[in-house]
Amino acid sequence: MTALLQLSVREIPLRIRQQELTATELVQAHLAWIDRTDPSLQAWVELDHDGALREAERLDRLATRGTVLPLHGVPVGLKDVIDVAGLPTRAGFAPLGERPAQADATIVARLRELGAVVLGKTHTTQLAFADPAPTRNPWNPERTPGGSSSGSGAAVAARHVPLAVGTQTAGSVLRPAAYCGVVGFKPSLGWLPLDGVIPLAWTLDHLGLFTRSVEDAAYTYVALCAHQRLELPLLAEPPRLLLLIDFLELAEPAVAEHLLDVARRFREAGARVEERRLPVDVGLLLAVHHIIMLAEMGALHQQMLEHHPDAYGPRLRSAVEVGQLIPSGTLLHARRLRRRLGAVLDTFLSQADAVLLPTAAGPAPGRETTGDRRFQAVWTLLGTPAISLPSGLTRDGLPLATQLVTRYGHDRHLLHVAAWCERILPGLPPPPLA
Amino acid sequence: MDGQSLLPHSLVLTHDTKANSTNLLAYAIRTPPPGEELPHFPLDNLAAPSAHSAGLQVIVGWSPTMETERTNDQWFTILHTAAELRFGSERAAVLTDELRAMAEAIARVLSEPLTFHAEVPFDFPIERIDRS
Numbered sequence: 001m002t003a004l005l006q007l008s009v010r011e012i013p014l015r016i017r018q019q020e021l022t023a024t025e026l027v028q029a030h031l032a033w034i035d036r037t038d039p040s041l042q043a044w045v046e047l048d049h050d051g052a053l054r055e056a057e058r059l060d061r062l063a064t065r066g067t068v069l070p071l072h073g074v075p076v077g078l079k080d081v082i083d084v085a086g087l088p089t090r091a092g093f094a095p096l097g098e099r100p101a102q103a104d105a106t107i108v109a110r111l112r113e114l115g116a117v118v119l120g121k122t123h124t125t126q127l128a129f130a131d132p133a134p135t136r137n138p139w140n141p142e143r144t145p146g147g148s149s150s151g152s153g154a155a156v157a158a159r160h161v162p163l164a165v166g167t168q169t170a171g172s173v174l175r176p177a178a179y180c181g182v183v184g185f186k187p188s189l190g191w192l193p194l195d196g197v198i199p200l201a202w203t204l205d206h207l208g209l210f211t212r213s214v215e216d217a218a219y220t221y222v223a224l225c226a227h228q229r230l231e232l233p234l235l236a237e238p239p240r241l242l243l244l245i246d247f248l249e250l251a252e253p254a255v256a257e258h259l260l261d262v263a264r265r266f267r268e269a270g271a272r273v274e275e276r277r278l279p280v281d282v283g284l285l286l287a288v289h290h291i292i293m294l295a296e297m298g299a300l301h302q303q304m305l306e307h308h309p310d311a312y313g314p315r316l317r318s319a320v321e322v323g324q325l326i327p328s329g330t331l332l333h334a335r336r337l338r339r340r341l342g343a344v345l346d347t348f349l350s351q352a353d354a355v356l357l358p359t360a361a362g363p364a365p366g367r368e369t370t371g372d373r374r375f376q377a378v379w380t381l382l383g384t385p386a387i388s389l390p391s392g393l394t395r396d397g398l399p400l401a402t403q404l405v406t407r408y409g410h411d412r413h414l415l416h417v418a419a420w421c422e423r424i425l426p427g428l429p430p431p432p433l434a
Numbered sequence: 435m436d437g438q439s440l441l442p443h444s445l446v447l448t449h450d451t452k453a454n455s456t457n458l459l460a461y462a463i464r465t466p467p468p469g470e471e472l473p474h475f476p477l478d479n480l481a482a483p484s485a486h487s488a489g490l491q492v493i494v495g496w497s498p499t500m501e502t503e504r505t506n507d508q509w510f511t512i513l514h515t516a517a518e519l520r521f522g523s524e525r526a527a528v529l530t531d532e533l534r535a536m537a538e539a540i541a542r543v544l545s546e547p548l549t550f551h552a553e554v555p556f557d558f559p560i561e562r563i564d565r566s
Contacts, residue, residue, distance in 0.1 A: 284546065288539075290539040291543055318532045322513070322533060325513050325517060325536075326540070330543065
């Protein structure tokens with residue numbers, strides 16, 4: 001692995017600006033590494049070698065003329081539910097066919113405007129639900145990389161790209177990030193329009209970012225949102241954090257112990273960490289999420305299921321069918337509760353800089369599943385920003401992760417808090433498959 | 435008769451689990467005396483006519499209280515029956531675990547009363563504002 005593969009999102013345009021690097025060299029290095037390692041990892045469903053190299057050459061000509069964009073030359077992978085003009089959006093679902101997308105999704109167009117180079121499409125579970133993708137976990141090929149953004153998480157961990165985009169309707173960004181040992185950031189609901197992205201459950205769908213550091217996530221987020229420059233960390237003093245006991249009780253003992261150790265480290269570094277319970281039953285939040293998600297899935301797939309029942313994976317088909325049986329009054333009840341619970345939890349979240357909990361109940365399980373969504377789905381339901389930080393390894397060498405969540409719409413503040421926390425946590429080495 | 439339950443408001447819900455769990459449901463507002471066996475109504479001869487002829491007063495209308503008081507098992511029965519009717523018995527059998535999870539979710543959500551009249555009539559506003 002060359003040093004070029006270790007460059008961060010933020011370093012790349014700086015190095016190009018200083019003429020220490022060209023976008024073409026960088027893209028060639030990443031494509032060569034992917035070609036060498038992806039046959040075993042299977043993070044990519046399609047690579048666009050020619051298109052990526054053409055774009056890198058164009059960016060190099062631009063740089064020669066003195067224009068260097070915020071994401072100039074940054075190789076990026078896109079989950080295969082996101083349209084990229086000229087490439088098919090297969091989503092692991094055969095009836096969608098091989099017809100290339102006519103236009104870029106908004107997120108892709110924005111990334112291109114900023115100078116990112118699209119290398120290709122990363123594997124997703126079928127239509128971003130729960131039937132596992134072929135992707136392996138870079139830390140252990142017999143474990144799941146998580147889902148549904150399986151390829152995006154694995155690709156960033158394996159140094160195939162420093163930046164990837166995924167979607168999350170339950171836990172599909174944060175969980176793969178946790179299992180693969182990278183940073184996963186899910187901004188607030190509605191952060192960017194989802195046009196050009198295949199929906200799963202439209203009131204729950206989020207876009208999210210995979211990077212190898214909080215700084216890269218923050219840098220990309222700010223660039224995409226056209227916010228003012230963000231320097232990290234900016235906290236005037238160590239943060240106040242609420243450690244959520246509810247989730248420690250749901251976690252595997254080793255994970256709960258790990259989070260207590262993480263909290264101890266934060267305390268020793270000056271943070272105020274208080275153990276608290278959510279003011280709302282986690283089971284109720286998950287029930288509301290489950291009803292809304294499956295009801296929307298059932299509605300979205302009504303016609304497709306009638307025409308192509310056998311094309312569906314077993315988990316997706318079951319969820320769609322059950323979703324079609326939910327009484328309308330129940331859905332309305334759940335949606336109303338969502339709003340009410342959101343208000344209660346917004347008040348709770350306002351008491352601290354962020355809440356602290358494990359990203360997942362345990363380390364990556366076997367490949368027959370994509371893992372447990374309970375720890376992430378609560379925040380997806382509420383639309384709050386959430387970020388997963390790699391925070392250690394199990395004795396078996398699998399990543400463990402810590403999750404931070406704050407109030408809806410306070411995304412940049414969450415990134416500041418996460419940057420502070422990241423400095424306290426031990427960094428992970430590259431995974432064995434990298 | 436198995437699965438028989440008596441709920442408040444004199445709601446009578448009958449369910450014959452011996453007959454493949456599919457023979458259900460009649461709602462009636464009569465609480466039977468102790469020891470009286472309730473009639474049950476096969477799916478192909480369901481509800482109002484049978485209940486009426488059996489001397490039960492059939493409920494007209496809908497009560498949220500009734501909904502919130504249904505148990506997980508009752509919701510599972512309702513969903514399973516609907517699955518059989520819509521997707522066939524083979525698929526309904528495949529869906530059993532998912533149906534049970536959904537039944538629990540519905541029962542849990544409906545146990546939370548709402549005050550529709552006291553809440554603004556929209557569910558989840560989406561704003562694209564970073565308030566940091």
